[in-house]
Amino acid sequence: MAESLRDILEAAGRGVFPVADGGITVVPQHGDRDAGVIAFTAHSVVFTDEPEGWVRETLGALGCDPLAAAMNPRFLSAFGERAGRVTDTVDVLLTGAPLPGRPEAVLEEVADPGHPRVVSAGGRRDEVRVWAADGGELVLGRGIAGRLEVAVEVAAGARRRGLGRRLATAARRLAGGEPVWAQVAAGNARSLRAFQAAGYRPVGSEALFLRP
Known part of the structure; x- marks a missing residue:
């Protein structure tokens, strides 16, 4: 087959x-x-x-x-x-293997389905969950072919403190035993460094096409 x-x-x-x-x-x-x-x-x-x-x-x-x-x-x-x-x-395109234990970053899950990050992520992913941290947000959801995808956002005032790395690592601990996938624009060097520092490895490149 x-x-x-x-x-x-x-x-x-x-x-x-x-x-x-x-x-x-x-x-x-x-x-x-x-x-x-x-x-x-x-x-x-x-x-x-x-x-x-x-x-x-x-x-x-x-x-x-x-x-x-x-x-x-x-x-x-x-x-x-x-x-x-x-x-x-x-x-x-990067992947991170699941990790045991609890996230290092202090996270609070967002229960509001109308939260802007929940709504925006819902256009590209299913089963979206969002966690808020002091100065950042972590999003997990089912994307291409049902794979578990992560997105991380760090506020300008909270950068250069390792929060992006901690959030990306937290996603691996929240993954429930499956790999986590990340899509990072090639020019976003800061984000790429954060994900690689969190143990993700680049596996390829990806162009995703959606309905307008």
Whole structure:
């Protein structure tokens, strides 16, 4: 049986990645909300309900390095136009293994479903939970193919004190025994450093397409 997007992500969360053969794997979307591209080392995965033939024909027509074709801006532009979707940026994709014990940061879960962070995260994730800390917020929710995703926000006045690292680590302790995934814009060096200091490792890059 062909691998699904969930299969590929679950394996990657365990440190087992697609073969680095320069190939492209095309799989159906897990659900209507999420389409996109994940580039692992020398192998990319395109998850879309558009025809696989269109994906491969469009990639082949680029005439660029096959290793970079799926993240080529011309392909991403064509993908968005074809699917009627939009993307914000190409993110660095990181994973963190679950940790035992209680979070180091002092957190208070936000029970208000109308809280701005709950509402904004709900457009990209299901089962959203938000915790507030002094100077920051931690968000966990089910994103692409049901994987557990984290987002961290630190207020300007609370930066340079290690709070981002503590919140990212707290997510690993709140994960309930499964890997935690983080999507960080490549230019957000401060956030990347915080997640890496919290034990997350980069596994690829990702362009996510959503309905406008």
